[in-house]
Amino acid sequence: MPATSADATVRILAAVRAIPRGQVAGYGEVARLAGLPGRARLAAKVLSQNEDPDLPWHRVLRSDGRIALPEGSKGYREQCRRLRAEGVAVERGRVRRPRAVSDLDAAVWGPQSP
DNA sequence: GCGCTGACGCGAT
DNA sequence: CATCGCGCCAGCG
Numbered sequence: 676m677p678a679t680s681a682d683a684t685v686r687i688l689a690a691v692r693a694i695p696r697g698q699v700a701g702y703g704e705v706a707r708l709a710g711l712p713g714r715a716r717l718a719a720k721v722l723s724q725n726e727d728p729d730l731p732w733h734r735v736l737r738s739d740g741r742i743a744l745p746e747g748s749k750g751y752r753e754q755c756r757r758l759r760a761e762g763v764a765v766e767r768g769r770v771r772r773p774r775a776v777s778d779l780d781a782a783v784w785g786p787q788s789p
Numbered sequence: 790g791c792g793c794t795g796a797c798g799c800g801a802t
Numbered sequence: 803c804a805t806c807g808c809g810c811c812a813g814c815g
Contacts (some may be wrong), residue, residue: 680813715798717797722796750796799808
């Protein structure tokens with residue numbers, strides 16, 4: 676577990692960066708992959724504060740596949756746009772999961788990591 | 790130290 | 803399948 680909130684932030688950002696292009700993950704998933712089970716809200720907070728344009732924050736959604744940002748907001752439209760640009764199908768503010776997120780475990784922890 | 794707030798999650802209805 | 807309610811965790815005034 677992270678000793679400081681700064682560590683947690685770094686871990687969460689790392690987990691987000693680990694999401695493969697064209698795939699999506701829930702806030703809870705991201706937090707879990709970051710080694711912070713149950714801190715979905717923290718993951719959301721971190722993303723809301725983030726300013727890095729290279730960070731694939733748009734690949735993070737609610738557990739039900741719904742876009743978390745308020746519909747019609749700037750960020751909402753931006754997220755839709757970026758997702759579609761990656762070939763992700765977005766319908767009625769929701770994302771059709773192209774694939775399972777289970778692959779992320781290997782992407783983050785590695786195939787041989789405990 | 791306390792209460793409010795939020796880019797959340799999940800079971801119940 | 804769409805909603806509602808309650809629980810959770812951190813940040814902030």
